[in-house]
Amino acid sequence: xxxxxxxxxxxxxxxxxxxxxxxxxxxxxxxxxxxxxxxxxxxxxxxxxxxxxxxxxxxxxxxxxxxxxxxxxxxxxxxxxxxxxxxxxxxxxxxxxxxxxxxxxxxxxxxxxxxxxxxxxxxxxxxxxxxxxxxxxxxxxxxxxxxxxxxxxxxxxxxxxxxxxxxxxxxxxxxxxxxxxxxxxxxxxxxxxxxxxxxxxxxxxxxxxxxxxxxxxxxxxxxxxxxxxxxxxxxxxxxxxxxxxxxxxxxxxxxxxxxxxxxxxxxxxxxxxxxxxxxxxxxxxxxxxxxxxxxxxxxxxxxxxxxxxxxxxxxxxxxxxxxxxxxxxxxxxxxxxxxxxxxxxxxxxxxxxxxxxxxxxxxxxxxxxxxxxxxxxxxxxxxxxxxxxxxxxxxxxxxxxxxxxxxxxxxxxxxxxxxxxxxxxxxxxxxxxxxxxxxxxxxxxxxxxxxxxxxxxxxxxxxxxxxxxxxxxxxxxxxxxxxxxxxxxxxxxx
Numbered sequence: 001x002x003x004x005x006x007x008x009x010x011x012x013x014x015x016x017x018x019x020x021x022x023x024x025x026x027x028x029x030x031x032x033x034x035x036x037x038x039x040x041x042x043x044x045x046x047x048x049x050x051x052x053x054x055x056x057x058x059x060x061x062x063x064x065x066x067x068x069x070x071x072x073x074x075x076x077x078x079x080x081x082x083x084x085x086x087x088x089x090x091x092x093x094x095x096x097x098x099x100x101x102x103x104x105x106x107x108x109x110x111x112x113x114x115x116x117x118x119x120x121x122x123x124x125x126x127x128x129x130x131x132x133x134x135x136x137x138x139x140x141x142x143x144x145x146x147x148x149x150x151x152x153x154x155x156x157x158x159x160x161x162x163x164x165x166x167x168x169x170x171x172x173x174x175x176x177x178x179x180x181x182x183x184x185x186x187x188x189x190x191x192x193x194x195x196x197x198x199x200x201x202x203x204x205x206x207x208x209x210x211x212x213x214x215x216x217x218x219x220x221x222x223x224x225x226x227x228x229x230x231x232x233x234x235x236x237x238x239x240x241x242x243x244x245x246x247x248x249x250x251x252x253x254x255x256x257x258x259x260x261x262x263x264x265x266x267x268x269x270x271x272x273x274x275x276x277x278x279x280x281x282x283x284x285x286x287x288x289x290x291x292x293x294x295x296x297x298x299x300x301x302x303x304x305x306x307x308x309x310x311x312x313x314x315x316x317x318x319x320x321x322x323x324x325x326x327x328x329x330x331x332x333x334x335x336x337x338x339x340x341x342x343x344x345x346x347x348x349x350x351x352x353x354x355x356x357x358x359x360x361x362x363x364x365x366x367x368x369x370x371x372x373x374x375x376x377x378x379x380x381x382x383x384x385x386x387x388x389x390x391x392x393x394x395x396x397x398x399x400x401x402x403x404x405x406x407x408x409x410x411x412x413x414x415x416x417x418x419x420x421x422x423x424x425x426x427x428x429x430x431x432x433x434x435x436x437x438x439x440x441x442x443x444x445x446x447x448x449x450x451x452x453x454x455x456x457x458x459x460x461x462x463x464x465x466x467x468x469x470x471x472x473x474x475x476x477x478x479x480x481x482x483x484x485x486x487x488x489x490x491x492x493x494x
Contacts (some may be wrong), residue, residue: 033123036116037061044110046132047103049215050168054131056099058114071097072115076132077108106215107135135214136162138488143445144202145452147180147477151204153181154475163475166209169216176206178480183490184240184259187212189219191260198488201246203235208248213488226255232273239283240492242325247283247296249273254285256299267300278321279492280331280350286318287480293318293333295355307354307362310346319343319376320390322383322494323350327431332383332390332403334369335375343369343376345403347388367406374408375401382423382442385431385494389463391442393420398444400464411465418453420445422479425494426456428486439491446471446477452479 040059047054060066074090090113099114110131117124140157142165152173153165162168180203187199187210198213202436211221222233234251241247246257252272255263271287271294279282282295293311294301304312318337323331329351332430335344348354354362365388369376378392396414401407401441413422422445427437441456442465453471460466484491 013472033118033121034062036063036125038116038127041114041127041129041298044130044132046134048134048136049103049105049107051103051136053102054093054099056114058097058099060116066097068119069118070117071095072113072117073099074113075105076111076113076383078110081299091157095216103133105133106217107133107137107430110135129315130165134346135215135216137213137485139486140484141454141473142181142200142483142485143183143452143454143473143479144178144477144481144483145475145477145479146176146204147450149176150174151176151178151202151207153200153202154473154477156473161475165216166211166218168492169211169218171209171218174202174204174207176204178478179203179205179235180238180493181481181483182238182240182246182493183213183483183485184210184246185489186244186259189258191258193260198485198490200483200490201238204237205235206233208235208238208250212484224262225257227261228265236273237277239277241279241283242281247277249275249277249285252284252288254296254301256296261412264299266296269301271301274318276318278323278331278333280323280329280348281325281352282350282355284321284323284331284333286321288317291315291317293321297355302355304362305356305358306361308343308348310363310366311348314340314344315418316344320378320381320383324383324385324490324494325350328385332365332388334375334381334390341371341376343371343373345369345406346404365403367403369406373406375406380420380423382425382465383494384442385425387463391423391444391465393423393444395419398423399463410456411463412444412455414446415448418448421445421447421452422481424482426482426484426491427494428484428491429489430492439484439486443482445482447478450476452477454479454482 037346038058072095072352073093076090112129112131114127115124136157143154150173155162155165166173182201184199186196201210208222213220230250232251236249238248248255254266257263272289274286274288285294291314316337319334319336321333331350332347345367348362349364354360369448380393382391390401396418398412399408400411424443426441426443428439444455446453452475454473457465457473
């Protein structure tokens with residue numbers, strides 16, 4: 001028969017728990033009790049936080065008087081770092097023999113400990129089991145919407161829907177109208193941290209928030225996201241770059257965040273930026289004062305050299321801009337002259353050298369658009385990562401615009417009064433060399449009578465929208481952005 005002697009303290013680090021707790025062989029430890037045989041508990045548990053419960057009823061095989069014992073359920077996080085200057089502190093789940101709780105822990109690996117304590121002697125038998133906590137957050141569609149001046153996500157996952165995802169995770173929705181949402185890979189909370197994770201950054205027109213994807217923890221708000229917080233809170237756009245930085249336009253000023261740090265101002269300048277950003281090798285932004293396109297290099301706003309003169313001092317407004325980074329590495333934009341009503345379509349080869357090598361061919365297409373061309377009256381616009389195509393809406397109709405012919409063709413007519421609020425190309429995984437895309441849609445969101453619909457259109461061989469009879473998602477509010485997440489990795493917003 002096996003015996004346990006008195007254990008005077010619990011293990012102080014997860015590493016100890018994973019191995020074993022020591023036996024005290026001192027003279028004072030004279031109480032010897034037989035080891036209790038425990039059944040009815042699995043060695044390994046896997047649960048989904050906020051969804052699943054742990055219901056465990058241990059059976060103590062060789063106890064004569066159960067009233068002589070007390071019980072304790074503890075939970076240790078396996079990610080605890082030994083020798084980090086702190087002591088591993090468990091969460092107490094219950095002080096009963098049976099365990100019945102709704103799991104509400106962050107996604108991680110844990111050690112579940114069931115302590116059996118002899119009341120008279122204090123002898124404690126520790127029984128250890130593995131617990132893996134997963135989350136619904138890692139797979140599905142995040143629909144950023146606003147309703148009654150409140151911005152939040154509706155999250156559609158494989159098993160259902162979470163309405164107002166921020167509230168579901170214990171936070172208030174953002175005040176204001178929804179502006180944009182992006183997925184940020186390999187985020188971290190300090191420059192030296194080895195804990196890297198996917199994050200969602202969301203903008204309303206009055207606030208900013210950043211969430212850790214796996215557990216829905218809100219990491220930052222407008223108040224703690226800047227080295228020097230801007231006095232005017234007016235978020236306008238946010239993006240990630242292939243280089244891994246995050247760019248933000250707030251109150252017509254540009255800010256850059258290196259992961260693990262905070263948003264920093266660009267060097268002093270008198271530029272007044274529009275709310276539009278295109279992402280290529282560099283971020284492309286537009287100065288309203290000089291009517292000129294700029295690019296962001298090394299955290300600074302930079303003017304183009306002579307080969308970019310077509311985008312400088314344009315005397316026009318920037319109507320639309322979009323980048324196709326990585327594989328295509330192009331950018332496209334439409335300028336509209338407020339006086340003549342005419343437009344100009346420009347496409348660039350965004351290879352890095354073209355931005356600063358004199359004589360290189362930066363502009364690869366420049367075409368004048370007559371004032372009567374319907375694309376210049378577009379309300380919502382969205383590009384196609386793979387092709388020289390632009391999708392745009394007018395009222396309840398969506399058209400496709402071809403760069404080569406400057407002509408438009410009707411693609412879909414929604415029911416009367418159903419207004420388009422977003423057109424977006426969604427590709428997953430993010431297009432890079434050697435990766436095969438398994439998801440490729442033009443996502444279109446509409447709004448009518450306080451309700452939204454989101455349609456995911458597959459494409460034919462020439463980029464046209466394949467008709468469909470019903471929306472893929474519906475809910476309350478007006479949609480501004482659609483993010484797709486799979487296994488904790490997200491699509492880029494094009």
